Amino acid sequence: MQIRSLAASLCVLSFALSGCxxxxxxxxxxxxxxxxxxQLKExxxxxxxxxxxxxxxxxxVKRYTSVYLEPSQLYPQPQPTEKLPANTLKGITQYYDQALKTAFAKELPLANGPGPQTLVVRPAITAVSASTKGLRPYEVIPIALVAAGVSAATGIRDQDTTLATEAAFIDSASNKVVAEVVxxxxxxxxxxxxxxxxxxxFRAVLNIWAQDMAKSYQHLKTQ
Known part of the structure; x- marks a missing residue:
């Protein structure tokens, strides 16, 4: 039984380390x-x-006189759960939309739709997850590792939350993608x-993403 517990705990450790x-x-x-x-590069x-x-x-980017921010979407469409309910998913996209508007409004007038000389931003939330926090180095000791595995299984341990996004930037006139980020x-x-x-x-990370997108545009404009 102890061997099985240790094996299970090793799986927990491997998963935690690989996730981080x-x-x-x-x-x-x-x-x-x-x-x-x-074509994506680090x-x-x-x-x-x-x-x-x-x-x-x-x-x-100097040719753009406005920016149209498409409503962010959840892709692929997730199934809500008790831990990640529908109102949470909706709240994430709503806040992402507002953060993008706030950030880009400092750089360009916001358009109500695609049009001439308009940059279209098409964002998506592609992953939302919560997982047991990575085990500390001292917990690699076999006896402590078994205890850590039990704690993870019973929900005692803290959990990390992670969010992922993908976004395409499209030239409205040609309908061609001119930039991407993941x-x-x-x-x-x-x-x-x-x-x-x-x-x-996730408000803090969504704010950072939106600000980074707008600052990247600003940087290209000054080049």
Whole structure:
């Protein structure tokens, strides 16, 4: 029985470490929301975060006189759960929309729809998750590891929340994609596995994403 418990705990450890290992959304986790992922490259956002991004070479952002922000969507469409209810999912997209409007309004007039000289931003939330926090180094000791595994199973341990986004930037006149970004970020920690995820847990990271998008546009404009 102890051997089985240890084996199960090792699985918990492996999962926790693998979940924290990458700063990026891995290719096998791409949602299919974007049409082409092949040109994405590792970049650093204005806030210093690691992202996967592509910008059309020679893109002239000065030609845009307005920006249209499409309502953010959940892709693929998730099934609400007790831990992640429908009102939380709706609240995430609503706040994302507001954060994008606030950030981009500082750079360009907001348009009510696609039009001449308009940059279209098409964002999506592609993952929302909560998982047991990574085990501390001292918990690798076998006896402590078994206890850690039991704690994780019974919901005692803190949990990390994670959010991922994919966004396409489209030239309204040609309907061609001129930039793409894929990234993930951390929300607020949960006290245990029974705590319900709230939209407010992700406000900080959504603000950062929106500000980074607007600042990236500003940077291109000044080049």
């Amino acid at each position: 290992a990458s700063k990026y959304v891995e290719p096998d986790q791409y949602s299919g929301f974007l049409k082409d992922y092949s 970049e650093t956002s204005p806030s210093g975060a690691s992202v996967m991004r592509w910008i059309q070479p020679g893109m002239d 990234r993930k970020g951390a929300g607020a920690d949960l006290d245990n596995s029974s705590q319900v995820v709230q939209a407010t847990d």
